[in-house]
Amino acid sequence: ASLAETRDNDTGNHIRRTQHYVRALAAVLQHHPRFSEFLTERHIALLFKSAPLHDIGKVGIPDHILLKPGAFSATEFDTMKTHTTLGYQAIACAEASLGSEVEFLRMAKDIALFHHEKWDGSGYPHGLRGDAIPISARLMALADVYDALISRRIYKRGMSHAAAARIILEGRATHFDPDVVDAFDQLQ
Numbered sequence: 467a468s469l470a471e472t473r474d475n476d477t478g479n480h481i482r483r484t485q486h487y488v489r490a491l492a493a494v495l496q497h498h499p500r501f502s503e504f505l506t507e508r509h510i511a512l513l514f515k516s517a518p519l520h521d522i523g524k525v526g527i528p529d530h531i532l533l534k535p536g537a538f539s540a541t542e543f544d545t546m547k548t549h550t551t552l553g554y555q556a557i558a559c560a561e562a563s564l565g566s567e568v569e570f571l572r573m574a575k576d577i578a579l580f581h582h583e584k585w586d587g588s589g590y591p592h593g594l595r596g597d598a599i600p601i602s603a604r605l606m607a608l609a610d611v612y613d614a615l616i617s618r619r620i621y622k623r624g625m626s627h628a629a630a631a632r633i634i635l636e637g638r639a640t641h642f643d644p645d646v647v648d649a650f651d652q653l654q
Contacts, residue, residue, distance in 0.1 A: 481521070502618055523555075589607075604646050
């Protein structure tokens with residue numbers, strides 16, 4: 467995660483904020499029937515620990531794209547989307563070098579690979595839909611988008627919480643798991 471921060475000045479604070487957002491969403495959903503088996507105290511702690519690796523694949527994105535101060539061309543966006551698979555591969559390689567599966571890294575791989583999937587199947591890299599998307603990635607998806615909306619970037623101003631919350635609520639059952647959006651709504 468620290469390596470990713472060196473490539474993009476905005477990444478460091480984004481990593482910390484999204485880590486806390488994921489934990490807050492998980493805490494709200496911990497006793498929900500769809501999530502209670504997965505969202506144990508132990509798994510919430512693992513989520514908090516692994517969430518900072520969600521954008522680790524951005525270290526493999528060329529600077530002229532990663533640091534671009536404007537909109538991406540279609541080709542540039544296709545390159546940027548590869549950060550999900552690059553992150554997964556980097557974590558998988560690190561795990562392989564250890565010689566055994568590590569629960570924290572397994573969760574980090576899911577988050578890195580699937581955090582841009584959308585509830586309706588229109589996301590990337592695999593077009594997964596609904597419950598086929600790992601819970602960890604569904605939580606990160608909302609946290610990542612919310613933080614991107616409220617944060618100032620070199621190419622945009624940050625929007626208010628109220629404006630960002632409207633976009634999140636509008637994404638219920640299309641971009642985001644409806645129950646994760648309801649948890650977000652409870653946290654407002």
